[in-house]
Amino acid sequence: MTTTYPSGPTSAPTSGPLQATTATFIGMPKFPKAAKEALANTQQRRNLAHATGVIRAKRAGVVAELPQWEDLRLAGAAAKDETMTHLAAYLEQLEANLVRNGAQVHWARDAAEACQIVVDIAAAKGVDEVVKVKSMATQEIELNEALEAAGIHAWETDLAELIVQLGHDRPSHILVPAIHRNRSEIREIFRREMHLVGRPAPDDLTDEPRRLAEAARLHLREKFLRAKVAVSGANFAIADTGTLVVVESEGNGRMCLTLPETLISVVGIEKVLPTWQDLGTFMQLLPRSSTGERMNPYTSMWTGVHPGDGPQEVHVVLIDNGRSHVLADPLGRQALRCIRCSACLNVCPVYERAGGHAYGSVYPGPIGAVLNPQLRGTASDVDKSLPFASTLCGACFEACPVRIDIPSLLVHLRAQVVDESGRKSAEAKAMKAMAWMMGDYRRLEKAQKAATLGGRLLKGRTIHTMPGPFAPWTSARDVPSPPTSSFRDWWKARNTDSTTEDQR
Amino acid sequence: MTTTSLPAADSAARTAEQLRTAEQIRNDAARAAIFGRVAAAVTDISAPLGARGDAPRIEQPSPGRAQTVELFIENVVDYRATVVPIAPGKVGSAIAKALKAATSVVVPSGLDPAWTAGLPDGIRIVSDDHLDNAALDGVAAVVTAATVGVATTGTIVLDHGPDQGRRALSLVPDLHVCVVRASQVVHDVPEAVARLRSTVDQGASAGMPRPLTWISGPSATSDIELERVEGVHGPRTLHVILVQD
Numbered sequence: 231m232t233t234t235y236p237s238g239p240t241s242a243p244t245s246g247p248l249q250a251t252t253a254t255f256i257g258m259p260k261f262p263k264a265a266k267e268a269l270a271n272t273q274q275r276r277n278l279a280h281a282t283g284v285i286r287a288k289r290a291g292v293v294a295e296l297p298q299w300e301d302l303r304l305a306g307a308a309a310k311d312e313t314m315t316h317l318a319a320y321l322e323q324l325e326a327n328l329v330r331n332g333a334q335v336h337w338a339r340d341a342a343e344a345c346q347i348v349v350d351i352a353a354a355k356g357v358d359e360v361v362k363v364k365s366m367a368t369q370e371i372e373l374n375e376a377l378e379a380a381g382i383h384a385w386e387t388d389l390a391e392l393i394v395q396l397g398h399d400r401p402s403h404i405l406v407p408a409i410h411r412n413r414s415e416i417r418e419i420f421r422r423e424m425h426l427v428g429r430p431a432p433d434d435l436t437d438e439p440r441r442l443a444e445a446a447r448l449h450l451r452e453k454f455l456r457a458k459v460a461v462s463g464a465n466f467a468i469a470d471t472g473t474l475v476v477v478e479s480e481g482n483g484r485m486c487l488t489l490p491e492t493l494i495s496v497v498g499i500e501k502v503l504p505t506w507q508d509l510g511t512f513m514q515l516l517p518r519s520s521t522g523e524r525m526n527p528y529t530s531m532w533t534g535v536h537p538g539d540g541p542q543e544v545h546v547v548l549i550d551n552g553r554s555h556v557l558a559d560p561l562g563r564q565a566l567r568c569i570r571c572s573a574c575l576n577v578c579p580v581y582e583r584a585g586g587h588a589y590g591s592v593y594p595g596p597i598g599a600v601l602n603p604q605l606r607g608t609a610s611d612v613d614k615s616l617p618f619a620s621t622l623c624g625a626c627f628e629a630c631p632v633r634i635d636i637p638s639l640l641v642h643l644r645a646q647v648v649d650e651s652g653r654k655s656a657e658a659k660a661m662k663a664m665a666w667m668m669g670d671y672r673r674l675e676k677a678q679k680a681a682t683l684g685g686r687l688l689k690g691r692t693i694h695t696m697p698g699p700f701a702p703w704t705s706a707r708d709v710p711s712p713p714t715s716s717f718r719d720w721w722k723a724r725n726t727d728s729t730t731e732d733q734r
Numbered sequence: 735m736t737t738t739s740l741p742a743a744d745s746a747a748r749t750a751e752q753l754r755t756a757e758q759i760r761n762d763a764a765r766a767a768i769f770g771r772v773a774a775a776v777t778d779i780s781a782p783l784g785a786r787g788d789a790p791r792i793e794q795p796s797p798g799r800a801q802t803v804e805l806f807i808e809n810v811v812d813y814r815a816t817v818v819p820i821a822p823g824k825v826g827s828a829i830a831k832a833l834k835a836a837t838s839v840v841v842p843s844g845l846d847p848a849w850t851a852g853l854p855d856g857i858r859i860v861s862d863d864h865l866d867n868a869a870l871d872g873v874a875a876v877v878t879a880a881t882v883g884v885a886t887t888g889t890i891v892l893d894h895g896p897d898q899g900r901r902a903l904s905l906v907p908d909l910h911v912c913v914v915r916a917s918q919v920v921h922d923v924p925e926a927v928a929r930l931r932s933t934v935d936q937g938a939s940a941g942m943p944r945p946l947t948w949i950s951g952p953s954a955t956s957d958i959e960l961e962r963v964e965g966v967h968g969p970r971t972l973h974v975i976l977v978q979d
Binding site: 241242243244245246247277280281284285295296297298301302305308309311312314315316317318319321322331336337338339343350387388389390393406408409412413416439440442443446447450451454455456471472473479480481482484485487488489499504505506507508509510511513514517521523524525526527528529530531532533534536537538539540548550554555557558560563 | 757760761764765767768769771772773774775776777778779781783784785786788789790791792793794809813867868871884886887888889894900901902905906923924926927928931934935942943944945946947948949950951952953954955956957958959960961963965966967968969
């Protein structure tokens with residue numbers, strides 16, 4: 231099947247439809263409110279500070295080993311930009327190579343369509359359970375909920391995802407989703423929940439991480455051995471070979487990708503890499519940025535069906551779900567380069583304190599702050615507030631292995647939010663008043679006289695709270711007291727005095 | 735299927751056929767919509783397809799064969815795997831030593847028979863004769879060869895050829911003994927990627943594409959308070975025999 235698509239610049243880009251906010255995140259409060267609640271959780275703050283600090287140091291160490299790190303970042307960005315700006319061509323190539331190698335390719339415009347495809351495949355196999363590899367795409371479309379609704383259990387097999395699932399909880403970090411839980415909480419969850427869904431936790435289970443990992447190994451082994459259908463995502467989909475790549479640590483990914491008879495991989499359309507050779511760049515960038523290792527323990531690469539080895543029925547579900555909307559923004563589209571490494575989370579001073587839940591999405595941290603408002607639009611409270619959930623310190627841009635300029639995107643999105651809010655906001659009114667005052671020097675001088683009078687009254691004391699519409703601004707900041715004289719007054723006085731001085 | 739099928743089966747087959755057609759119609763519509771959207775989203779782009787040229791190959795040069803092999807050993811050991819460098823001809827005894835605590839071992843069909851000829855009688859040697867998952871789970875160890883080693887990352891790549899076996903073999907048993915030849919060790923990741931191209935390429939000479947498994951140390955997790963634990967679902971022990979050929 232061939233498709234024709236326009237080549238060369240013809241017109242302004244048109245964007246695809248937005249992503250619908252999934253049930254879990256509908257009605258999420260705006261970021262400052264959710265963050266304030268998260269800040270009260272001292273256990274979470276301690277875990278986050280420890281976790282982000284450790285991974286930051288590890289990442290810095292292994293990145294410093296590579297003198298050509300900056301060249302790798304540039305190559306990573308260029309490869310993703312090449313895909314993104316010719317996505318139709320690369321998707322077509324990927325599809326052709328997948329089909330040639332025995333995979334079945336499905337296309338999904340949105341989350342509901344993607345879920346239905348997976349549910350239908352699993353239902354046709356007559357199974358009541360699937361095993362799952364940790365996948366951001368399936369979390370994004372809330373596939374587990376859709377499978378459960380169809381009477382099919384979806385077993386998460388990554389240790390952290392298992393902890394989250396058994397704890398009826400939400401992930402708080404892309405890479406280490408249960409980072410908000412400590413070892414004794416995890417022991418309690420295992421003891422309370424494991425026996426309800428399979429092999430119980432051992433009676434003498436302690437809170438030692440080694441023992442907890444062992445409990446997970448035993449609990450999941452029976453599921454791996456009997457499962458007929460597995461669901462995965464993919465870190466990369468290589469257009470010129472049709473190869474999918476899953477990068478992991480524990481071996482749960484290999485179990486899911488190898489033992490069941492049927493494999494369904496749900497892959498965002500932005501996961502495409504143009505060529506096999508690009509792996510030489512990305513297999514250096516991703517592990518070092520993500521877990522701070524030279525290489526992650528296990529990476530699986532498969533190209534359709536391999537006779538006599540692994541699943542003999544291989545499905546690939548390619549999903550849009552708002553990505554084509556992001557793609558249409560010439561500045562914003564760079565967010566689609568994201569390889570979900572989570573380096574930006576670990577260096578972000580805001581994320582380190584607020585944690586992942588406050589971002590109201592499966593994509594937290596700086597990348598979430600730019601990706602969610604683009605994927606879902608800025609209509610909801612949380613999406614409107616996300617571009618402001620940053621100090622614009624720029625650490626995320628420096629850490630990003632594919633050079634997504636997150637600070638510039640945040641500013642771009644802030645402008646969009648302000649433009650959409652019209653002239654009604656307190657900030658807009660204040661700016662309008664400011665423009666009027668500064669439009670005429672006599673008005674400015676009068677305002678300055680009033681301010682310096684205030685300054686003389688305050689005698690240098692700091693203002694901690696302001697009344698009325700200024701209250702939200704001072705809730706997180708202090709206002710310095712105004713100076714006792716303005717620059718204009720000082721300049722006038724200086725010029726009068728200096729006439730004699732200069733002649734000396 | 736018989737030619738004289740029962741009416742019920744016939745109607746079930748027809749429903750399935752109709753469903754497939756409905757799914758095809760949906761899939762074609764979704765595909766067309768997505769291709770239309772992604773094309774419309776980038777009408778501001780004038781660079782032609784492939785304008786960036788070939789993907790650059792950014793890598794550290796090898797300071798020399800000996801140093802590359804040494805770095806490989808150092809980095810594999812850093813993952814808390816065992817590396818035993820040996821002279822050619824000593825593979826059999828090195829494997830026997832690595833398996834001394836194992837009760838059973840599965841061997842891929844294409845593994846050099848000399849490698850397992852000298853195993854003590856106490857070890858049950860299982861050949862991969864369509865073992866099902868449960869049977870494989872009952873085997874303690876596996877011995878495989880490898881395809882490529884990467885020095886800068888301490889990585890071993892299996893392409894699951896005849897001397898490495900299908901993917902499940904090197905996954906389910908708890909001890910993986912992997913024989914790597916020093917001549918298979920490359921210095922950096924891009925060189926490994928270039929070497930592996932032929933195994934996935936469906937060129938006329940290359941045959942069917944093979945799956946690849948990249949292994950860097952034993953299975954591990956840091957999901958609980960970031961404390962590293964070796965051994966979750968994959969083999970908990972990785973024993974590398976490095977043949978100095």
